[in-house]
Amino acid sequence: MLLWILLLETSLCFAAGNVTGDVCKEKICSCNEIEGDLHVDCEKKGFTSLQRFTAPTSQFYHLFLHGNSLTRLFPNEFANFYNAVSLHMENNGLHEIVPGAFLGLQLVKRLHINNNKIKSFRKQTFLGLDDLEYLQADFNLLRDIDPGAFQDLNKLEVLILNDNLISTLPANVFQYVPITHLDLRGNRLKTLPYEEVLEQIPGIAEILLEDNPWDCTCDLLSLKEWLENIPKNALIGRVVCEAPTRLQGKDLNETTEQDLCPLKSRVDSSLPAPPAQEETFAPGPLPTPFKPNGPEDPATPGSAPPNGGTKIPGNWQIKIRPTVVTAAGGARSKAPANRLPCPGGCSCDHIPGSGLKMNCNNRNVSSLADLKPKLADVQELFLRDNKIHSIRKSHFVDYKSLILLDLGNNNIATVENNTFKNLLDLRWLYMDSNYLDTLSREKFAGLQNLEYLNVEYNAIQLILPGTFHAMPKLRILILNNNLLRSLPVDVFAGVSLSKLSLHNNYFMYLPVAGVLDQLTSIIQIDLHGNPWECSCTIVPFKQWAERLGSEVLMSDLKCETPVNFFRKDFMLLANDEICPQLYARISPTLTSHSKNSTGLAETGTHSNSYLDTSRVSISVLVPGLLLVFVTSAFTVVGMLVFILRNRKRSKRRDANSSASEINSLQTVCDSSYWHNGPYNADGAHRVYDCGSHSLSD
Numbered sequence: 001m002l003l004w005i006l007l008l009e010t011s012l013c014f015a016a017g018n019v020t021g022d023v024c025k026e027k028i029c030s031c032n033e034i035e036g037d038l039h040v041d042c043e044k045k046g047f048t049s050l051q052r053f054t055a056p057t058s059q060f061y062h063l064f065l066h067g068n069s070l071t072r073l074f075p076n077e078f079a080n081f082y083n084a085v086s087l088h089m090e091n092n093g094l095h096e097i098v099p100g101a102f103l104g105l106q107l108v109k110r111l112h113i114n115n116n117k118i119k120s121f122r123k124q125t126f127l128g129l130d131d132l133e134y135l136q137a138d139f140n141l142l143r144d145i146d147p148g149a150f151q152d153l154n155k156l157e158v159l160i161l162n163d164n165l166i167s168t169l170p171a172n173v174f175q176y177v178p179i180t181h182l183d184l185r186g187n188r189l190k191t192l193p194y195e196e197v198l199e200q201i202p203g204i205a206e207i208l209l210e211d212n213p214w215d216c217t218c219d220l221l222s223l224k225e226w227l228e229n230i231p232k233n234a235l236i237g238r239v240v241c242e243a244p245t246r247l248q249g250k251d252l253n254e255t256t257e258q259d260l261c262p263l264k265s266r267v268d269s270s271l272p273a274p275p276a277q278e279e280t281f282a283p284g285p286l287p288t289p290f291k292p293n294g295p296e297d298p299a300t301p302g303s304a305p306p307n308g309g310t311k312i313p314g315n316w317q318i319k320i321r322p323t324v325v326t327a328a329g330g331a332r333s334k335a336p337a338n339r340l341p342c343p344g345g346c347s348c349d350h351i352p353g354s355g356l357k358m359n360c361n362n363r364n365v366s367s368l369a370d371l372k373p374k375l376a377d378v379q380e381l382f383l384r385d386n387k388i389h390s391i392r393k394s395h396f397v398d399y400k401s402l403i404l405l406d407l408g409n410n411n412i413a414t415v416e417n418n419t420f421k422n423l424l425d426l427r428w429l430y431m432d433s434n435y436l437d438t439l440s441r442e443k444f445a446g447l448q449n450l451e452y453l454n455v456e457y458n459a460i461q462l463i464l465p466g467t468f469h470a471m472p473k474l475r476i477l478i479l480n481n482n483l484l485r486s487l488p489v490d491v492f493a494g495v496s497l498s499k500l501s502l503h504n505n506y507f508m509y510l511p512v513a514g515v516l517d518q519l520t521s522i523i524q525i526d527l528h529g530n531p532w533e534c535s536c537t538i539v540p541f542k543q544w545a546e547r548l549g550s551e552v553l554m555s556d557l558k559c560e561t562p563v564n565f566f567r568k569d570f571m572l573l574a575n576d577e578i579c580p581q582l583y584a585r586i587s588p589t590l591t592s593h594s595k596n597s598t599g600l601a602e603t604g605t606h607s608n609s610y611l612d613t614s615r616v617s618i619s620v621l622v623p624g625l626l627l628v629f630v631t632s633a634f635t636v637v638g639m640l641v642f643i644l645r646n647r648k649r650s651k652r653r654d655a656n657s658s659a660s661e662i663n664s665l666q667t668v669c670d671s672s673y674w675h676n677g678p679y680n681a682d683g684a685h686r687v688y689d690c691g692s693h694s695l696s697d
Helices: 002-015 218-229 536-548 588-596 618-653 659-676
Strands: 030-034 037-041 061-064 084-088 110-112 134-136 158-160 181-183 206-208 241-243 338-340 347-350 356-359 378-382 404-406 428-430 452-454 476-478 499-501 524-526 559-561
Touching: none
Parallel strands: 037 061, 061 084, 084 110, 110 134, 134 158, 158 181, 181 206, 356 378, 378 404, 404 428, 428 452, 452 476, 476 499, 499 524
Antiparallel strands: 030 037, 338 347, 347 356
């Protein structure tokens, strides 16, 4: 009977959802009262789901779940944790929250989902969090926020979204949300509108906006005016202009309306990424770039990007205006484009002598396979601002004539290997503002004539060795605003880059040997906005940068650490100030020489050889050891020869002894030695006196 009751109870438990006992009573988690509050600590328990667990039902508690494997949250995930008042889910690899996951957590006031891989907040993502006051979601991959994402959070006051990939905030995103503290640092915001965004947070007490690529144009006037009119005691983060170039590095509050929005029409000093509609690209190599203090750069400033292209600092695009020769032999501007039927609602222009230009920008395209029928001789293909998630090698089989391809501002996270293998004539490739996280050689195979690659504003964390070897003619590389912390050795080997953008990443230092010393053709490099660590490791990099000079190195390089150097330009710091412990070991003469020389930047091989005089170069050490070895060998051979010759002389003196006696005695000696051993039974050394015809111990 008892067995039957036990089986019945077990079956009822499984029928009820296979819920285990209380995580505290079963000691699955650590449960302790701290200052009167119960803390349920389930850190690093390997949880992949919570639906089999329950928590205390008799009191309120703080639930700690950081360091688990809760990569997806499904509806009613926390149904058995309804007494939680705060929830910590950091470092779970969380990438998706299905609407309804937080149902039942109506008492939670603080939610921490930072340091995960969340890419979007959808409508009803936070459904059920009726009392939430504090939401921390920094250090994710957040890019898309639905206008209704926070509509269920009508008590939310603190919203922390720093260090994500947010480029825009949708209209009415803060409607009915009483935000008082908003952290938007380290995102990709270029502008922040007043209407339907800023006007909806009138009670703001703190707004942090640093480390965004603000575009200081007319669109930023409303933000400037709003910041000037919010309460004086409010904490406001600095808004520093990234573009246009004439205002780069300037604080927004130091600008005037005339600076942001000139009355007269003028050309922006930042060049557009895509080519202008009235321009195309002439065949053949790009003009030879200018050298510092040399001829003028052939690149000319252009207007705002026509196809939604992103701007990049400085003269990063080289364009050639073509002409059409008339029948009379004179040159004139190109003829107006002829309209052609196009697939998928795109527009196609045929320019005499230049093939087709197909514009499919903002056409709701989700796959290149949908663009039918395929048109021959397309040379410029614009697919910006669509919904493409992946690109495959089959998509470009019919586009072998492409010279320019713009895939910017899509949702591309997957690029199949050898996708561009047939695009042998491609020279310009734009893949900015997507979800790429890794670059490899196989992804760019076939691009043997590519000269310009733009992959800014992605989530790139890793560049594999040899990635750019597939593009031997690459001249301009745009890698800013990604998540890079390091570069592999020989990453630029075999590539003659003239312009390189690495700003707004996470570099603490860059190695000279095997990385920077390969940039032998560089004429412009942008490195600002990285958290440089101004310690001994950065000295070789500093010396390399000093060699380049201000003509090549764009903008200041500010220290992030240590604290005593915070926000200081490390180019203005002395080497012995940055690294006193190493320079103290060098003699005054050598120290003076090191400060006036380029050290590693000149050799590019040994990272700290200029700092440590006690080290012996391996090029000197190996030959020295070899010489000692050879000398020792000759000495040993000489001694052996000398000993053998003395033995022969000794044998000649004993010529009077009979051969038979010698042989007999030798036999006895050999036999006794090998059978009885060289020692007596008591351990004493056995003596074999073969010269006197006797054997004794």
